[in-house]
Amino acid sequence: MRKATGIKSLLGALAVTGLFAAIPSASQAESAADIAVEAAKKYAGTELTVIWEAGLQSLDPLNFSGPKWEELTGIKIKVVESQVNEMFPKMMQEHRAKTGAYDILNAVPAWLGDLVRAGALEPLDDYVDKYKYREELEDIGDVYRLNQMKVGDKIYGFPDDGDVLILYYRKDIFEDPKNKEEFKAKHGYDLAAPATWDQFYDISKFLTDKFAPAMYGSGNMRARGLFHYFFLERARVEGCRFFDAESMKATVNGPGCVKAMAGFIKENTTMPPGVEQWGAIESLAAFNAGQIAMTQWWPPVGRWSAGYGADVEALSWVPKSVVAGKVGYALPPGGHPELAAGFSMAVSADSKNKEAAYLFIQWINSKEISLQRVQLPYALRDPFRKSHFSAPSYQALWPDAKHYLAALEAGAKSGVLDLSIINTFAYEDTLSAGLQAALGGEDPQKALDGVAAEWDKLTEKVGVDKQREAYKDWASKPNAYPN
Secondary structure (H helix, E strand, C coil): CCCCCCHHHHHHHHHHHCCCCCCCCCCCCCCHHHHHHHHHHHHCCCEEEEEEECCHHHHHHHHHHHHHHHHHHCCEEEEEEECHHHHHHHHHHHHHCCCCCCCEEEECHHHHHHHHHCCCECCCHHHHHHCCCHHHHCCECHHHHHHCCEECCEECCEECCCCCCEEEEEHHHHCCHHHHHHHHHHHCCCCCCCCCHHHHHHHHHHHHHHHCCCCECCCCCCCCCCHHHHHHHHHHHCCCCCECCCCCCECCCCHHHHHHHHHHHHHHCCCCCCHHHCCHHHHHHHHHCCCECEEEECCHHHHHHCCCCCCCHHHCCCCCCCCCCCEEEECCCCCCCEECCCCEEEEECCCCCHHHHHHHHHHHHCHHHHHHHHCCCCCCCCCCEHHHHCCHHHHCCCCCHHHHHHHHHHHHHHCEECCCCCCHHHHHHHHHHHHHHHHCCCCHHHHHHHHHHHHHHHHHHHCHHHHHHHHHHHHCCCCCCCC
């Protein structure tokens, strides 16, 4: 088990305060967690192998859920850590070789279609009904439950991580009377969390002109491997569609897509020098240090900027926050945040212990246990259930936690899905290359024309009819494009 100084003492303190509730006694009504535990005891002595993202994510099964499951059932959880960009290839390689290396797959929802088509995932509906889990699944936020659980009409994964790119802003700067007066005099509307990307630019430029270099108006991720999430979100807000649904010709170079890319380039002029190379750490560090007034990020920055978990050694790398108590939370301009990455718990079709594997993912994903997991300060699992957003224990973790959860809940209703078609990885990689070319100075239209041409080649290679079917399945989901 990986050790992290401060984690055990923190968990002990939280247990005393009641944040981590005890497992209900047999005298209480059986929950989905209870049912899974009781059924799993017959597999005591079994070892289940799960692939999990390396780093903070894996501290959940290593330090909390894995040991707790073994204590309750006698089943050991072996964690295989992997960098997230290597997880999908490893899953596919092990499946094709029929090694049975993994019992449980921790899969990004956008991968589910490819994994199902390859025969790598076990359908879960029969287990769901056998172990009375269907009712609890209704508690999962609609955007995750309706979009990230099924392929076709069958359940293949349980949404388990509420990744959504919300906007963080310095509410003390936005609420300062002088700033408000000057901004309204210049632009004719109130200084507030931007509702449109034009407003985002106005605000970012206003604050940069006034405060730089001490503070810039904004700073967002632009690094390859991350930036495409932000593009896919904003392009759809601007009216972009990725393909013509009949011909399957790529339309990622259409007017809305080009407008989105041009907007990013324009906004870079209001951000710190070198922002074109910024990844997650650079934007987090700048925001926590008070060097930028706005950023868009995954949910953890909301916790870390508030100082939650700052005394845990596993989070010692997180830049110290000087903005605790000064952070506002909002949906990004356009109101449709990207549901970027995230994870679903699935059972490998090659597992020799499928029922035991299923029982573990029901338990870990249940209302009772998942609430404990999303409150771990170090494990990066983000709220994804309706009951998480309203949980008094979570809302009390820091003074503004209830406002943070309200923003995440809003994103869990209006968010847009990651693209998920056949060989999505290849399409994303080609898109990332084109976006980097545009950030480097190439005309946005030319750069996206190049992406569209490469996407057409990929579609021909996959097969137009096969890709059309996959795209129509994805595009038919409620949150593929903004309503």
